[in-house]
Amino acid sequence: MKKKVTLKQIxxxxxxxxxxxxxxxxxxxxxxxxxxxKVQAFAKFYNYKPNNIALSLKNRKTKTIGIIxxxxxxxxxxxxxxxxxxIANEKGYSVIICLSNDSFDKEVLNMEMLAxxxxxxxxxxxxxxxxxxxxxxxxxxxxxxxxxxxxxDRITNEVLCDKVIIDDKTAAYEAVQSLIDKGRKKIALVTTxxxxxxxxxxxxxxxxxxxxxxxxxxxxxxxxxxxxxxxxITIGKLMEDKAIxxxxxxxxxxxxxxxxxxxxxxxxxxxxxAVIAFTDGIISKYSTPTITTVSQSGSKMGKKAAxxxxxxxxxEEEDGEENYKTEVIETHLIERESTN
Amino acid sequence: MKKKVTLKQIxxxxxxxxxxxxxxxxxxxxxxxxxxxKVQAFAKFYNYKPNNIALSLKNRKTKTIGIIxxxxxxxxxxxxxxxxxxIANEKGYSVIICLSNDSFDKEVLNMEMLAxxxxxxxxxxxxxxxxxxxxxxxxxxxxxxxxxxxxxDRITNEVLCDKVIIDDKTAAYEAVQSLIDKGRKKIALVTTxxxxxxxxxxxxxxxxxxxxxxxxxxxxxxxxxxxxxxxxITIGKLMEDKAIxxxxxxxxxxxxxxxxxxxxxxxxxxxxxAVIAFTDGIISKYSTPTITTVSQSGSKMGKKAAxxxxxxxxxEEEDGEENYKTEVIETHLIERESTN
Numbered sequence: 001m002k003k004k005v006t007l008k009q010i011x012x013x014x015x016x017x018x019x020x021x022x023x024x025x026x027x028x029x030x031x032x033x034x035x036x037x038k039v040q041a042f043a044k045f046y047n048y049k050p051n052n053i054a055l056s057l058k059n060r061k062t063k064t065i066g067i068i069x070x071x072x073x074x075x076x077x078x079x080x081x082x083x084x085x086x087i088a089n090e091k092g093y094s095v096i097i098c099l100s101n102d103s104f105d106k107e108v109l110n111m112e113m114l115a116x117x118x119x120x121x122x123x124x125x126x127x128x129x130x131x132x133x134x135x136x137x138x139x140x141x142x143x144x145x146x147x148x149x150x151x152x153d154r155i156t157n158e159v160l161c162d163k164v165i166i167d168d169k170t171a172a173y174e175a176v177q178s179l180i181d182k183g184r185k186k187i188a189l190v191t192t193x194x195x196x197x198x199x200x201x202x203x204x205x206x207x208x209x210x211x212x213x214x215x216x217x218x219x220x221x222x223x224x225x226x227x228x229x230x231x232x233i234t235i236g237k238l239m240e241d242k243a244i245x246x247x248x249x250x251x252x253x254x255x256x257x258x259x260x261x262x263x264x265x266x267x268x269x270x271x272x273x274a275v276i277a278f279t280d281g282i283i284s285k286y287s288t289p290t291i292t293t294v295s296q297s298g299s300k301m302g303k304k305a306a307x308x309x310x311x312x313x314x315x316e317e318e319d320g321e322e323n324y325k326t327e328v329i330e331t332h333l334i335e336r337e338s339t340n
Numbered sequence: 341m342k343k344k345v346t347l348k349q350i351x352x353x354x355x356x357x358x359x360x361x362x363x364x365x366x367x368x369x370x371x372x373x374x375x376x377x378k379v380q381a382f383a384k385f386y387n388y389k390p391n392n393i394a395l396s397l398k399n400r401k402t403k404t405i406g407i408i409x410x411x412x413x414x415x416x417x418x419x420x421x422x423x424x425x426x427i428a429n430e431k432g433y434s435v436i437i438c439l440s441n442d443s444f445d446k447e448v449l450n451m452e453m454l455a456x457x458x459x460x461x462x463x464x465x466x467x468x469x470x471x472x473x474x475x476x477x478x479x480x481x482x483x484x485x486x487x488x489x490x491x492x493d494r495i496t497n498e499v500l501c502d503k504v505i506i507d508d509k510t511a512a513y514e515a516v517q518s519l520i521d522k523g524r525k526k527i528a529l530v531t532t533x534x535x536x537x538x539x540x541x542x543x544x545x546x547x548x549x550x551x552x553x554x555x556x557x558x559x560x561x562x563x564x565x566x567x568x569x570x571x572x573i574t575i576g577k578l579m580e581d582k583a584i585x586x587x588x589x590x591x592x593x594x595x596x597x598x599x600x601x602x603x604x605x606x607x608x609x610x611x612x613x614a615v616i617a618f619t620d621g622i623i624s625k626y627s628t629p630t631i632t633t634v635s636q637s638g639s640k641m642g643k644k645a646a647x648x649x650x651x652x653x654x655x656e657e658e659d660g661e662e663n664y665k666t667e668v669i670e671t672h673l674i675e676r677e678s679t680n
Contacts, residue, residue, distance in 0.1 A: 008432070064453065072418045072421050072437075073415070073418040073419065073422060078413040081412050081439070082412065085439060085441065089441075089446075094438070094449060094450065094453055095438065095439070096437070096438060096454075097437040097438070097439075098436060098437070099425060099435070101425065106429075109434065114436075253626075256626045260628075263628075282622075282623060283623060286593075286596045286600075287626055287627060287628065288603075288628035
């Protein structure tokens with residue numbers, strides 16, 4: 001029996017990207033004719049069988065939900081999974097999890113693997129690379145074949161499907177407003193690079209809160225970083241210069257690093273520096289001082305996403321674009337020692 | 341087309357446990373004849389197809405590894421998964437994760453689902469309930485059908501397969517010895533209930549270290565708890581009575597709770613109370629004071645488990661009991677502020 005060739009093997013053999021193979025097999029005009037024909041010929045020769053979701057969907061229900069998330073060492077995603085598991089268990093569904101490790105190729109391969117008869121529908125949060133590339137063909141493809149997808153947190157407006165988000169802009173606005181209400185005026189935003197959509201929205205909320213309160217917006221107080229080491233150096237400098245009296249950090253690792261840096265320099269938290277973090281992670285609860293956070297309600301988000309997916313799977317109606325919903329989960333500020 | 345009936349549905353319909361159905365279908369004499377025949381008749385009537393792993397294994401390789409872990413909101417398991425992913429990626433394997441949520445039934449169902457053609461082999465850590473019940477028939481079954489299993493951390497000696505563990509007893513011994521070397525004599529062990537095998541081994545190491553150093557073993561200093569609230573009350577009492585000058589906690593949540601309790605009572609860490617935690621979680625790095633830990637090397641464990649599984653999948657030899665290995669991953673003490 002001839003071994004089944006995979007998308008990945010075709011890509012490797014022809015030295016093209018997985019996305020190119022996938023698009024060529026769908027005869028996408030984005031790919032030049034020569035490459036397209038070469039891929040198609042190769043696939044045919046090796047008897048490559050693309051997903052035939054429509055067929056497998058007709059024949060059976062797996063009662064299984066596929067989750068694709070960017071990473072696992074991240075308390076937020078763990079709480080979302082717990083929420084999904086809870087509803088899935090109640091409704092008699094099993095759950096399978098795959099990680100994209102923030103890689104576009106892995107996201108494509110994982111979707112291909114799971115869509116091939118293992119699951120009934122997807123709950124997913126986009127990888128950073130997918131957001132950066134803005135290439136969503138692998139997602140529209142499964143949707144077009146009749147397999148429902150619910151996106152959460154890291155979503156895109158370019159794909160029509162059910163979505164669960166928090167209102168990142170309003171959440172950031174309220175956090176910054178709470179700092180302003182406590183008399184802080186020199187508020188820094190510590191965020192990641194821009195191509196993750198949520199980072200952009202949080203920045204918008206931060207700026208709006210400042211401007212609504214008549215505080216001039218100072219571009220130098222937006223600190224964009226990717227790792228904790230950079231965080232310490234950049235923020236340390238601002239602290240020493242007394243350029244800031246509060247920090248709004250987009251995750252708790254940044255927040256706890258900022259607090260440690262402040263202590264080193266001899267500043268007191270919250271007296272000299274108030275700190276709020278986005279996320280309801282576990283570090284914030286146990287650090288000294290405990291950290292005020294904007295709760296992302298991961299578990300609620302997971303429950304809602306699972307309900308939306310299962311409702312769609314079990315509904316008798318034809319799916320249609322007009323029915324797609326975007327649910328907004330409420331956030332709330334959990335006040336702790338770092339701001340009081 | 342008749343809908344495929346699942347193990348779970350049969351169990352529900354006949355009002356017996358999943359384990360009973362599974363064993364009856366294998367004609368296990370553990371199950372009374374009446375029940376056995378009833379289950380078999382029901383399964384036959386509904387055309388239940390049990391796994392036929394041997395057949396699917398012959399026909400194709402999925403190049404996919406299935407992971408089954410007890411829970412996801414646990415930094416240790418996340419690091420193990422990262423280790424597995426790293427090796428799997430290098431070797432061209434995909435990874436699928438399922439959670440047992442520490443439930444025996446979910447573990448059985450997840451294994452049944454994945455073994456049915458989705459994966460080539462398992463890497464797993466037992467659920468608490470499975471350890472408590474000591475029922476491993478679902479695992480021996482897949483092994484007997486030719487699908488390799490690698491167990492890590494929470495293992496059992498009752499199943500013959502490849503295993504990756506840390507030497508919990510020696511690790512605990514060394515941690516307690518380091519406290520004794522620092523002049524501590526009244527050392528409490530804060531642990532979970534006994535049926536998780538690792539808890540037992542850590543307790544053995546703790547006791548041995550005391551006795552080897554001529555410190556009498558005091559049963560009242562072994563605190564068995566399941567949640568953080570109990571931890572605070574019990575340990576708080578011992579602290580107030582000055583009954584302890586050091587704590588060895590089996591996880592970092594206990595450790596950080598103990599430190600917070602000590603601060604409330606007015607004790608200084610480490611001066612009045614030294615604290616060591618098992619695990620290399622993220623809280624220990626960021627708490628104040630930072631916490632000395634016994635590193636569990638989750639990532640190393642994951643890498644080793646993945647290598648063992650892939651080697652077995654790709655080896656040409658016949659599998660045989662005589663080849664099964666148990667790899668012991670070295671731990672090491674990460675000294676931080678809570679003991680120095």
